[in-house]
Amino acid sequence: MTGFIPRDRRWHPPALTPDYKTSVKRSPSFAPLSFPTSLPEETGPMFRDDMLGPNDSDLIHNFAKAGESAVGPRIIVHGRVIDEFGRPVPNTLVEVWQANAGGRYRHKKESYLAPLDPNFGGCGRVVTDDHGYYEFRTIQPGPYPWPNTMNDWRPAHIHFSVFGHSFAQRLITQMYFEGDPLIWKCPIVDTIPTREGIESLVAALDMSRAIPMDSLAYKFDIVLRGRRQTHFENRPEGL
Numbered sequence: 001m002t003g004f005i006p007r008d009r010r011w012h013p014p015a016l017t018p019d020y021k022t023s024v025k026r027s028p029s030f031a032p033l034s035f036p037t038s039l040p041e042e043t044g045p046m047f048r049d050d051m052l053g054p055n056d057s058d059l060i061h062n063f064a065k066a067g068e069s070a071v072g073p074r075i076i077v078h079g080r081v082i083d084e085f086g087r088p089v090p091n092t093l094v095e096v097w098q099a100n101a102g103g104r105y106r107h108k109k110e111s112y113l114a115p116l117d118p119n120f121g122g123c124g125r126v127v128t129d130d131h132g133y134y135e136f137r138t139i140q141p142g143p144y145p146w147p148n149t150m151n152d153w154r155p156a157h158i159h160f161s162v163f164g165h166s167f168a169q170r171l172i173t174q175m176y177f178e179g180d181p182l183i184w185k186c187p188i189v190d191t192i193p194t195r196e197g198i199e200s201l202v203a204a205l206d207m208s209r210a211i212p213m214d215s216l217a218y219k220f221d222i223v224l225r226g227r228r229q230t231h232f233e234n235r236p237e238g239l
């Protein structure tokens, strides 16, 4: 299948969703202005697998002292970045960041009382191969509370940035974990209008990729644009 798939404006949440209180201040008060992109924004940067460090896709070890590892359930997260026609998106940079197993971020403004893990930094990156495939190792992040109403908790999640083929295509989203009851109680998740849209962000437990006595695995495919598009935070209407 080829051709143009028009934007589906029902797929994404509106910018203003007052139950997610931060959206009140972050949503625009005026109609957005359109700026033309420049050539560098449309054509680069280009990524290759050999630009990354050997531990960049291993969050269990990339911040750990020699011989040590991060605390938490060890997991593999893998999948494909594909376009709306199912074609692989090769050589695209996938960046991830997340809280530790206790639900705490390594950030100077983080205020949650869960402790830092001295062996866990919380970010990594990988470049898709010729088939659009990516894989990284990490620990399952914990849920964390956030100031919205009296008792709101984020479900366990991993933040994703997918560069596409240029700066102008960069897309950002979050991945959730199959079976987490907090997904259905989260005011941020609840801004997504359809159950199908939410489920596009839920990675499935994948026992076929688990490593016995080592790591469980979760499969998360990312679809750029089109009817099967993954919900993205920074592109309310897709590309």
Ligand SMILES: [Fe+2]
Binding pocket: 099, 154, 157, 159
């Ligand atoms: Fe988060």
